[in-house]
Amino acid sequence: MCSSGAIHLCSTAVLALANLHKRYGDVVALDGCTFDVDRGRMLGFLGPNGAGKTTAMRTIFGLVRPDAGEVTWDGQPINADHKRRFGYMPEQRGLYPKMKSHDQLAYLGRLRGMTAKDAAASADLWLERFGLTDRRLDAVETLSHGNQQRVQLAAALVHGPELLVLDEPFSGLDPIASETMSDILREQAAAGKAVVFSSHQLDLVEDLCEEVAIINAGTIVVEGNVRQLKDAAPIRHLELEMDGDVGDLLDTLDGVGQVRSDGLRTKAIIDATTDVRGFLARAQEAGRLRHFSYTTPSLSDLFLEAVR
Amino acid sequence: MSPMGTVWQIAYREIKERGKSKAYLITTVLTLLIVVGLVVIPGLIGGGTSEYTVGSVGEGNEPIISAAAQLGNAADETDAEPSVSLEAEPFADRETAEDALELGDLDAVLVDGEEVIVESVGGFGDSAVLSLLQQGAASVDLEAIVSESGDAAADVIAVMTSDPLETTTLSGQEAGDESRGAVAYAGLLLLYMAVLLYGTWILSGVTEEKSNRVVEVLLSSIRPWQLLAGKIIGIGLLGIVQFAGTIVVAVIALEVTGSFELPSLNAAAVANLIVWFLLGFLLFAVMFGAAGSLVSRMEDAQNVALPLSLTAVVGFFVSIAALSDPDGLAAVIGTFVPLTAPFVVPVRAALEAIPAWQYAIAVVLTIAAIIGLVFVAGRIYAGGLLRYGGRVKVREAWRSAGN
16 A cells, blocks of 8 residues: 555555544544564654544554544455464553563463463573563563553563554653563564654654655655655754844845744754855855754654644 | 554553553452352351250150261261261259350250250250250151051151152243252352453553553554453453452362262353343443543542443343343343343343343344444543543543544
8 A cells, every 4th residue: 555645665564554444423533544564674653642643552452443534454454364373553652560570471462372381481582681670570460550550561571562653652761661672672673664653742753764654634744764854854943142233144045934043052944945155164164063954844843843 | 553452452451561460460369269258157166066965854855866877867868977966964853954054064964865955046056956855856756656557667668758749830831940049140140240340440450551551652653442451351351360260169169078969951042141241241340431531530430430330330220120020021131231231131141031032132132232332432531532621521522533
């Protein structure tokens, strides 16, 4: 399923959500939502609250049946066998509170078709990876919030899924846990898994993902390679810190939009087409230049632009 | 893994986790203790020898007291401890005997073989000794009359305590078959209790999974019907094991203490009870499971359970009606309604008051209803499980799982 906005090659797309529609009474949750994920790629799935992220993710597992449209894996409608090769971390975390963490993971491995032996071994492996080996026989409810999150992630990974779908995996994580989560996601993508996760932490997504899809009001409004999206943006950010009059200097440039200054540093939005090569030389002549940067807009900027 | 393999995985987890939970072990032990207590304690209180001391004032009291003791023990088995022992304590005059009675040293006072004094009438122990003494006095009088014709007192007493009429029934039941009604009633009561008790377990088991949100993780890998079936099988088996264990312990306790004579049952009667117990249990388990998926908090679970509990109550009362009138209209209608059939049919069958064709139709209808309900409940379950908040309406759950 190839969406018109997709920049990547269609042939590698393994998970495809095509033209999904879903209404709950008067509320439109999905309105033609379309995007793909490739093997070995990580897709950041972004959107404001209530835009349809969770609904879209749930359609992958048949947890929500779309009114129209289709979700496919390798070109086939998703069936029970496919689902056992997927890993899902729902936004609402949930485990059996009184079950031992090891037993819980082994059980989920079993449900997804692993043998008892493999499931137990994999459960131990993931607990070790998260430093929870000594807590393996403790009930999940006795673990700290952070450790419960780790077990929850392990629950999505225990059976070695080909697709990982994580709904807000970074929410509520401290910086260290966040780092571990990032490492694991990178590692999974590097191992050839398709990874989709939603997040509101745009800096993190920008750092982690090559590709993003931004959903707004049930429709994908931006989709593609982060780098290319940024390059394709019609604006650039210019940042200056110098002695001398920045205002006069900026007047020498074409296509200057919003300018903001905190007294020390000045930030300006300029057209992407504006040539700044001569500008740097002029700035150096005008006074001592302490900082100069010319960048593509951040993912946050693209996001805000897309959903406004 | 095959679809049924997944169901067994779920059932196995329920059995393993729930079976070793404190709640299960405690309720099991408590139930067993209560049952044993119910059987043993009345035996301890009522069993053994009731000892009475009777004050004797004047002449002619001894024959009455010894006849009363003989009558009281007439129904005992040969080697058993006597049920009653009456001891006579002579008193010089009526006043001192009355004083002793007042103090509680005596249970009754006989005066000249003509009068009996007790502290009060209507009391528990006193009325037993009073009636024994009255019977004793009557048998002494009777003995006096018949001894003229040469019969011995023992023969008189033997005649008085025997069951002189042989009983035959129009329905062709053999003697002793009146216990069938008792068995049917017991089976009915057990099903009713099991449905309400273990139905609630299934309901709360489903609601629990919804309230701790693990259900979304589970349903990302397996189908709702597998989860529902696995839970019903797992919790149902635990319930049945606890229930059967309780019944076995109760039967053993009854046999050991001998406080109640169990009717002998033939294989067909046992099969009838077991088949209908399982059918009724499954039918209600499926409905309780679906109801549990409609609520996300345990507090709301009671509300959705109520209509189902009421259905069981209706079934219970229709079958009580069937006990007294097994061929009546209510009993016949109840036979063909799958929700009441598990209560009504076994009762009618135990009383041998159901034609074979009605029995067969009831089995078929109930099984068909269970299969139909599995589909309906499966869809309600699928639609209800991921809808949080208050109570999901059945219609909403049905719709959201559809199309």
